[in-house]
Amino acid sequence: MTDPASPIPLVDVRALHESIRSELDAAISQVIDGGGFVGGKTVAAFESDFAAYCGTGGCVGVGNGTDALYIALLALDVGPGDEVITASHTFIATAEAIAKTGGRPVLVDVQDDTMVMDPDALSDAVTPRTKAIVPVHLYGQPCDMDAVMAVAGQHGLVVVEDGAQAHGATWGDQKVGSFGHLGCFSFFPGKNLGALGDAGAVVGDDPALLQKVRMLANHGRKEKYLHEMIGTNSRLDSLQAAVLRVKLPHLDAWNVARRHAAQRYLELLAGLDGVRLPACDPKAQHVYHLFAIRVSARDALLAGLKEDGISAGVHYPVPVHAQPAFADLGYADADLPVTAEAAATVLSLPMHPMLSDGDVERVAAAIKVRL
Numbered sequence: 001m002t003d004p005a006s007p008i009p010l011v012d013v014r015a016l017h018e019s020i021r022s023e024l025d026a027a028i029s030q031v032i033d034g035g036g037f038v039g040g041k042t043v044a045a046f047e048s049d050f051a052a053y054c055g056t057g058g059c060v061g062v063g064n065g066t067d068a069l070y071i072a073l074l075a076l077d078v079g080p081g082d083e084v085i086t087a088s089h090t091f092i093a094t095a096e097a098i099a100k101t102g103g104r105p106v107l108v109d110v111q112d113d114t115m116v117m118d119p120d121a122l123s124d125a126v127t128p129r130t131k132a133i134v135p136v137h138l139y140g141q142p143c144d145m146d147a148v149m150a151v152a153g154q155h156g157l158v159v160v161e162d163g164a165q166a167h168g169a170t171w172g173d174q175k176v177g178s179f180g181h182l183g184c185f186s187f188f189p190g191k192n193l194g195a196l197g198d199a200g201a202v203v204g205d206d207p208a209l210l211q212k213v214r215m216l217a218n219h220g221r222k223e224k225y226l227h228e229m230i231g232t233n234s235r236l237d238s239l240q241a242a243v244l245r246v247k248l249p250h251l252d253a254w255n256v257a258r259r260h261a262a263q264r265y266l267e268l269l270a271g272l273d274g275v276r277l278p279a280c281d282p283k284a285q286h287v288y289h290l291f292a293i294r295v296s297a298r299d300a301l302l303a304g305l306k307e308d309g310i311s312a313g314v315h316y317p318v319p320v321h322a323q324p325a326f327a328d329l330g331y332a333d334a335d336l337p338v339t340a341e342a343a344a345t346v347l348s349l350p351m352h353p354m355l356s357d358g359d360v361e362r363v364a365a366a367i368k369v370r371l
């Protein structure tokens with residue numbers, strides 16, 4: 001039972017870590033005793049575990065999710081002059097990674113119900129300069145990967161999935177990250193699978209392509225002092241790999257707990273005036289990294305919940321196309337009505353695997369009183 005006065009955080013990684021504390025401590029000690037801290041056996045073991053989990057032929061651990069996207073795009077030869085289509089309603093890192101290659105992010109609208117890339121908008125945005133598509137499985141909701149892969153196939157485009165919020169989510173019977181030429185993940189601590197610091201991974205099936213990703217992430221080398229291309233330093237370290245190896249076997253159960261909490265929210269908030277609840281495509285299994293409702297009086301509700309000790313969040317209040325960093329692209333006035341509406345109304349309710357039924361009931365009750 002939750003203490004009715006105790007605060008309810010948006011995410012609670014501390015409770016999650018407490019539940020597996022002894023396993024984590026043992027894994028960390030093993031790395032300290034083993035003496036290998038960057039790359040090595042532990043990293044290779046996690047890479048093979050995570051590839052098997054995603055249903056891909058391989059995995060390359062990298063420094064974080066932003067680098068995963070950037071390096072994946074570089075490995076697929078995305079560069080200056082290339083257009084890369086993604087959704088404007090996403091975390092900045094998606095567009096940042098595209099821009100860092102020298103390519104141009106082409107920002108399209110999302111679907112009104114699922115809040116992920118609108119396949120029609122995607123199709124309309126293709127030009128002769130389009131090179132790649134970056135579908136973002138935002139909030140843990142998979143994009144329509146049948147539609148994305150069909151557009152890619154029709155125009156000969158490469159697909160790099162941004163799965164940073166969707167570890168374990170499925171479209172049909174396949175995990176996200178396994179559809180595109182490469183799939184990218186972040187293991188930032190608050191993600192569905194999180195490290196104790198920054199970490200990321202690129203998954204895929206083509207060994208030559210994964211080898212290129214590995215080289216780009218490690219100074220362009222295959223051998224210690226022979227550098228075949230200009231790369232960078234973005235490697236997964238052994239401590240993070242050890243932590244991730246402990247957590248990965250729990251991921252499915254944690255996602256089930258998230259779906260359970262989401263189901264309770266959906267029941268308790270159903271039919272409430274002024275609230276739009278997240279929808280899920282019947283072909284998708286959502287993993288609710290975030291449970292984002294839409295409310296017109298968003299900012300007032302956010303402030304009210306804060307007074308009740310409930311932390312909610314806004315993902316994201318300023319769409320990529322309206323960010324000052326992208327002013328040069330000339331998108332400020334782009335007509336993306338769903339994205340604009342979402343930025344003004346989305347509200348992420350507390351969501352994490354340790355969220356109790358009592359917490360969900362308290363949040364729902366507080367929303368009903370405040371609206």
Ligand SMILES: *Cc1c(COP(=O)(O)O)cnc(C)c1O
Pocket residue numbers: 064065066067090091093094136138162164165185186187188198199200
């Ligand atoms: C977290 C996130 C990223 C970036 O991951 P980092 O590990 O923080 O660099 C990219 N895309 C989306 C959608 C994210 O949520």
